[in-house]
Amino acid sequence: MSAGRLIPLILLLLLLGAAAYIYLQGGAEFVMATIDRILGKDQKPLVDTRPGDDGKARPGIDIPNKPLHGKLSDQKFTMQQATIENGILTLRQGKDFFPDRSVTIFLFTEKWEIPFDKTYTVKSGGVSMGTIPHVHLKYKVKGKNIPKTEIFVRDYTMTLVFSGEKNNRIIGKIYLKLPSKKHSEIAGTFRAEIKGFRLKTDGTPDLARDNFENLRYLALLGVMKQDPTQDIKDIKYYDVRYDSSSSRDPKKTLTGSLDIEYKVGESAVQGKRYQFVKQGEWRLLRALGLNQVAEAHPFKEPDEKSSVYAQLRFLTAEALEQHAARNHKGKGLYGFRYKHETNKDNTVAVSTAKYALERGSKSLHEVRFFFRYTKQGWILRRTLTPDETFDRKTGKVIASKVK
Numbered sequence: 001m002s003a004g005r006l007i008p009l010i011l012l013l014l015l016l017g018a019a020a021y022i023y024l025q026g027g028a029e030f031v032m033a034t035i036d037r038i039l040g041k042d043q044k045p046l047v048d049t050r051p052g053d054d055g056k057a058r059p060g061i062d063i064p065n066k067p068l069h070g071k072l073s074d075q076k077f078t079m080q081q082a083t084i085e086n087g088i089l090t091l092r093q094g095k096d097f098f099p100d101r102s103v104t105i106f107l108f109t110e111k112w113e114i115p116f117d118k119t120y121t122v123k124s125g126g127v128s129m130g131t132i133p134h135v136h137l138k139y140k141v142k143g144k145n146i147p148k149t150e151i152f153v154r155d156y157t158m159t160l161v162f163s164g165e166k167n168n169r170i171i172g173k174i175y176l177k178l179p180s181k182k183h184s185e186i187a188g189t190f191r192a193e194i195k196g197f198r199l200k201t202d203g204t205p206d207l208a209r210d211n212f213e214n215l216r217y218l219a220l221l222g223v224m225k226q227d228p229t230q231d232i233k234d235i236k237y238y239d240v241r242y243d244s245s246s247s248r249d250p251k252k253t254l255t256g257s258l259d260i261e262y263k264v265g266e267s268a269v270q271g272k273r274y275q276f277v278k279q280g281e282w283r284l285l286r287a288l289g290l291n292q293v294a295e296a297h298p299f300k301e302p303d304e305k306s307s308v309y310a311q312l313r314f315l316t317a318e319a320l321e322q323h324a325a326r327n328h329k330g331k332g333l334y335g336f337r338y339k340h341e342t343n344k345d346n347t348v349a350v351s352t353a354k355y356a357l358e359r360g361s362k363s364l365h366e367v368r369f370f371f372r373y374t375k376q377g378w379i380l381r382r383t384l385t386p387d388e389t390f391d392r393k394t395g396k397v398i399a400s401k402v403k
Helices: 003-024 026-039 210-225 308-327
Strands: 069-072 076-079 083-084 088-093 099-105 119-121 134-138 146-150 157-166 167-176 184-195 232-242 256-264 269-278 280-286 334-342 347-357 365-374 377-383 388-391 396-399
Touching: 134 167, 146 184, 210 232, 210 256, 210 269, 210 280, 232 365, 256 280, 308 334, 308 347, 308 365, 308 377, 365 388
Parallel strands: 083 184
Antiparallel strands: 069 076, 069 184, 083 088, 088 099, 099 134, 119 157, 134 146, 157 167, 167 184, 232 256, 256 269, 269 280, 334 347, 347 365, 365 377, 388 396
């Protein structure tokens, strides 16, 4: 087996971890299909098609072949958006960040599992087989900015039927009646956008999708690329993030980062700070040391057209990295916090950077930098001493008088 084919298999098994073992008990065909796809032995689509129950709606519940509608908390409900991600189905009405009305159903599947050809049946007051999905009902209340939430873990009635996929949407239908304070009953069909982590037909993650698992996969790939057979263990991820604010625009360049710590065999813990970029698909941008500051190494450096905040953040991160190299040799940097103050003309600024030398430590170090705007742009003039203060009105740095 070539290293190129071995790496995806090892990475997937590391990503899925112990949870995969539990899930795959009684379902070894799924993991064997994964391995066969990686080895090039199988040409069938890699999906889990095992039905739940018998794959049919229960007698006595006739789900209409019409778009999902009904009432939630005695308010009219017409579904406008449906998504499924990491085993969580959301059916919502409303275009704002908070829905006008919504139902969120937690199916408790594994992150990589999409419930094709499955049926979930819950009987109020009866016996339901397996793990019962949890249902969160949300609805707006007059005079409140945040919707009210009711949670149901039993004693409700539901038939939820999933079938196939079309245009990255899973086709489904549902009947749901909740014992809420006010009448809640919906029925009909939906097509839920499939979001989050997903395997392609070659058994590797679909890197065009925005999710934390893809970044973890790429980080593992970076760790293992030199020797895919090395004994990687005790893997931990920290500060996994990406720019989700613009992820709805497929043409927008996204960036992300994470910290990974691990052992090779019985060696001491090692760590890296990885940066990622998405231009169509996510890829590894660069690896930094834990003593480096991610904001000092952006995919695209800010220029004079960038906001003052963006320019100062970049320059402050650069100055912090140099400050740490002089004062904290051999130490990692964590928990960055920045604060920027300018005078009213935006010609001088003081930026405060706070950071920790141990992960999770609440003991923060602080350093302040004085910047001045010139024809060449913002320039670092010096590091302020602890007894100096910045007067935003005058733009002057003032040293406190020692009594």
